[in-house]
Every structure is written in C-alpha cells, then in structure tokens.
Amino acid sequence: MWNPFRSTINVASHELADSIRSRRAIVLLILYLAGSIVGTLIFIKVLHEVETQVVKAMGLDPAKNPGGVTATLWESSHFREIVVHLSGDREIAEQLLRVPPLALFYAWLSFAFAPLLVVLTAAPRIAEEVWSGSVRFALFRTSRGAWCMGKYIGQACQIFLALLLSAAGAWLVGFIRMEHFAPADSMITMFLFAVKAWIYSLAFLGLATGISQFFSSPNIATAISFVALMIMGILGAISSHLANPNTICGKIWDLVNLLIPSGHKIDLWRTDPDHVIPAVVFLFALSIAYMLIGHSYFSRRDL
C-alpha cells in the first residue's frame, strides 16, 4: 500500500545518500567548513589589528592574542551605548551584547552566505533529474508531491549538517586563537545561530526548489535562482527603508518585507521567543509557499 509520508522519507534519505555518493554533499560540507574557518581567521586577524591600534593609541602594551581588548570593550558601558545608537533599538542591542563576539560574527557569516550556497546546491537538483530523464523511473512509483518534498527534506538535512559543521569549525578556531574565549557559552550560542541560519536558509531552499521545478536545465534553474536571490536582496534593502505603516506606499513595502526572507532576519538575531517564533513560522511558511508555487507547475508538466 502506497504511503505518501513513507514515500517522502524514502526520497529524502535517497537524496541524502545520493548526494554523499556523488560527493555533492562533501563539497557542500567542505565549502561551509572552509568558509567558516577562513572567515573566522580573517575576523580574528582584523580584530587583532584593531585591538593593536586601540592599544597603541592608548599607549598600552600590545596583547599577544586577539580578543582580550574586545572582551573589555564589550563590557564597557560607553561601548554599549554606542551599539544601542547604532542598532537604533535598545532591546536588540542589549540582546546582541550578551552574545560572544565570535558567535556574532559566525551568525553574520552564516546569514550572509548560507543562502548563496543553498541556491548553488539545491537549484539544479530537480531540473537535472528532469533533464537526464531519471525522474521517469521514480514518478510512476510515487506522487510528484512526495518526490519534490523528499528532495527538499534531503537538501534541508544536508544544509543543517553543513551549518553545524561550519559552527564547529568557527568555534574550534576561536578556541585555539582567541584570548578570553568562553567555550561553553560560545558553543551554545553558535549552535543556536546555526539552527537559526538553517531556518533562514530553508526559505531560500524553498525558493531554489520551487524554481528548479519550472526548468529542465540545471544551469538555467541555477541562473534563475541567483537572479531571484538578487531581486530579493534588492527588494529587502528597499523595503527595509520604505516600509511605513502610516502611508499606503509604506504599507505595500511592509507587505513586501513580510513576503521575503530578509524581512524576518532581524527577528532571528534576537533571543526572545516572542520575536523568534513568529519569524521561524513565517520563514518556514515562505519556504513551503515558494516551493508550492513551483509545484503548481511541476504537478501538471510533461516529464
């Protein structure tokens, strides 16, 4: 007896296994790990430079390892006031200042680059199976919906593993290279940011999977997904400036902000569940909605 749930899980586990066999997953994991390690090393080097300059300006002895001055700076009330002014929101600033600097950097890195890597790896997946015809061996054995959802879940699992690995890489570099590094605190915070970055990435996974269902060429699907990613970036930048609940035009941009992933990113930076949970729900809903738009075509298309 055919069971759509079991069928979806079968496709997802095969997708994951196939990615590992084809070395796609390995490349993805290496990209995430190398990105986070190199990024963290650069961050620590820049931090060390800044600290050296600060120490020089103040006529103090330079620190051997980076992080010591930052830790002191992080605690100073003057610096905290500056961050409040910069963020424009005392609540967000206070929450961010409770986060270790390296975890904050890791969060920025993963929020900025995970969507790019997701699009790169997920956008061709369905299109390439249509192109090679291998989809024809599967779709008289299951529904198109279960097959696409299985592909989506398989990719989501890969991304989760990649983000966890990248967090571990960044943590390890910080642990080795930074003075005043709080290992346990940083580990927990970085793990939470990895999960949040994963949820944020899911929206882009939905977008890439949705677009992939429209095409029979993996290259075109990838190119269109990158264009969509750029358009969303532009819309995000515009809407964050123009959103205003007091004007009609501002309300429209407010709505645009709700319908794109970047509109919910700021809420993921927070630590209070009142903001985080709605953002998670919204991002997950957006992910499924993007995928369903593609599926409305895929479910009727000739294969």
Place this chain on the structure above:
Amino acid sequence: MNALELHDVVKYYGRHQALAGLDLQVPVGSIFGLVGSNGAGKTTAMAVSAGLLQATSGKINLLGQGPFTPATHTGRISLLPQDSRMPLHSHVDELLMFYGRLQGLAEGALQESVDNVLDWVHLQDRRNSAVRTLSHGMMRRLTIAQAFLGHPELVLLDEPMSGLDPREASRVRHILLRRRGMQTIVISSHNLHELETLCDRAAFIEHGKLVRQDTIDSITRRGHSVTYKLLPGNIPIPALQKALPDTTIEGSTDGTILTIKFQGDPDEITRINAKVLEILLHSGIGVIEIRRGSDLESEYLAATS
C-alpha cells in the same frame, strides 16, 4: 478485462499533435506490441499511460481504475522509458532497493525481488557497482530490471532491446515469454520480427492514430494462410485448385511465391500442406521455404502504405 484502455486520447506538444484520438485496448495477461514509424506516437502513448505526460483530452483506464494515480497504481504498473538515464552516482543494488521501497515493497520481498531481477538480466556481479561504471548495454539491462521489480501487473517497455547485444536480447526475449499470462506487457519496437515472436496481440499506430489492432494470428492470418517460396517455374495453379477446391490460390507472376488462403479449422493446414507439396514436387518445382500466414512487417507496410 483490459489492463490498459485509451479512448480518443489526444496529446499536443505546443502546436504539434502527437496523439490524434488514439484508441487502444490491451487485454490482461497479453504481450502487446506497439508498431509504428518514428514519431507515430508510441512513446507518447506509453508516457501518457504512466502519468508522465498529461493528455490534452481523452480517457485513460489503467487496470480498470481510471488514469494513473499514485494511491491506486503505485507498484501495479511500471515503465521502461526510452532515452532516460538512471542516476549515475547511485549503486545498482541501492537504486533498485530505493525503487522497490518507493513502490511499497516490504523489506523481505524487496530483497528477493531485487535478487530475481538482477539474476534475470545477468547483473548479479555488478550489484555493488555505481551506475556510471556500467556499459551502455548493462545500463539498458538495469532499466529492464527496474521495470519488473515487485511483479507489477502492467509493464510498459519502450524499445527494450535497443542497445542489447544478440545474446542479451535473446535472454530478455525468453524472460518476456516466460512472463506471458502472468503480467500484461506492452512493448514498443521497430523490430517487427521480434514483436511477431514475442507478442500475442499488436497495434499499428501512425500519426497518433490507431490503424489496426488485433491478435498476431489474425493480423498475419497464421491460421488461415500458408505461403510457399519457390524456385522460379510454372506454378500448377489448376491442379492445385482441383485438389483444394475450398481454398483461394494466388501465385506471383514470376512464379516464386504461392499463397493458399483457407477458412475454417486452422489444423486444416496439415492436409493442405501435404497436398500442395505433393503437387509441387510432382511438377518439378523446388520449394525453398514454407511459412504460415504472412509476416507482421508485410501486414504493417500494407496497412500503413
């Protein structure tokens, strides 16, 4: 009961009409041949039946339960698609296990079924190989194997023998013949001699429409006609007509082909053959070949010319 029925099925690709009101009835348990020129609509008919292509209009009835839906037909029908590549990085064994699980086979039955189909197509020794390492012929055999996984009731095979060497093609023919009566098998092929050997029914399709559909015996008149290929000479038609008054006798103008058509019991052929051979040999005419009925190729060419 029919395993597959198409009623007035129309399929357009853009402005091109691939199926122009195709009708087909494939009885349960038959081995059914689909014959037609390139672009006649055979592949489209199979893909529409398996739910991979959406018919523009018309009715499709699979196993008496309407058009393809996963809930009703998963595991009961299978397809060997033409020009489709299996996932190259997957391993033979794992891929078949995956397909078996998708179609709902239980773990015990799954392993047994995978072993069986790999044995049929001589790929047991390559079960742990990646698909990309298989030769073209081996890949083709793997695609045949997947079509028989889990003993589906209806198997659609689009050009199953293309790319197979003569030995493997012969093995596959024997496998198909052994399935007769156990599964309904629809085979599309350009090799009409092969279809004539394998199938008990056939349909001629041209320009997306059915031209003729019948049993192979009826199409080739196997039970009611016998053809003699002769060395050139004067065929003694009057003597034959006198000896076999209840038959129709036709001789070619160059005296090399003699055809006897008759009605009634197909076993009459033994009596007719004895008489004809006696008269021909008595007249000094050399007989090169004797054949029951005509062949599928001649009938196809005649029906579609």
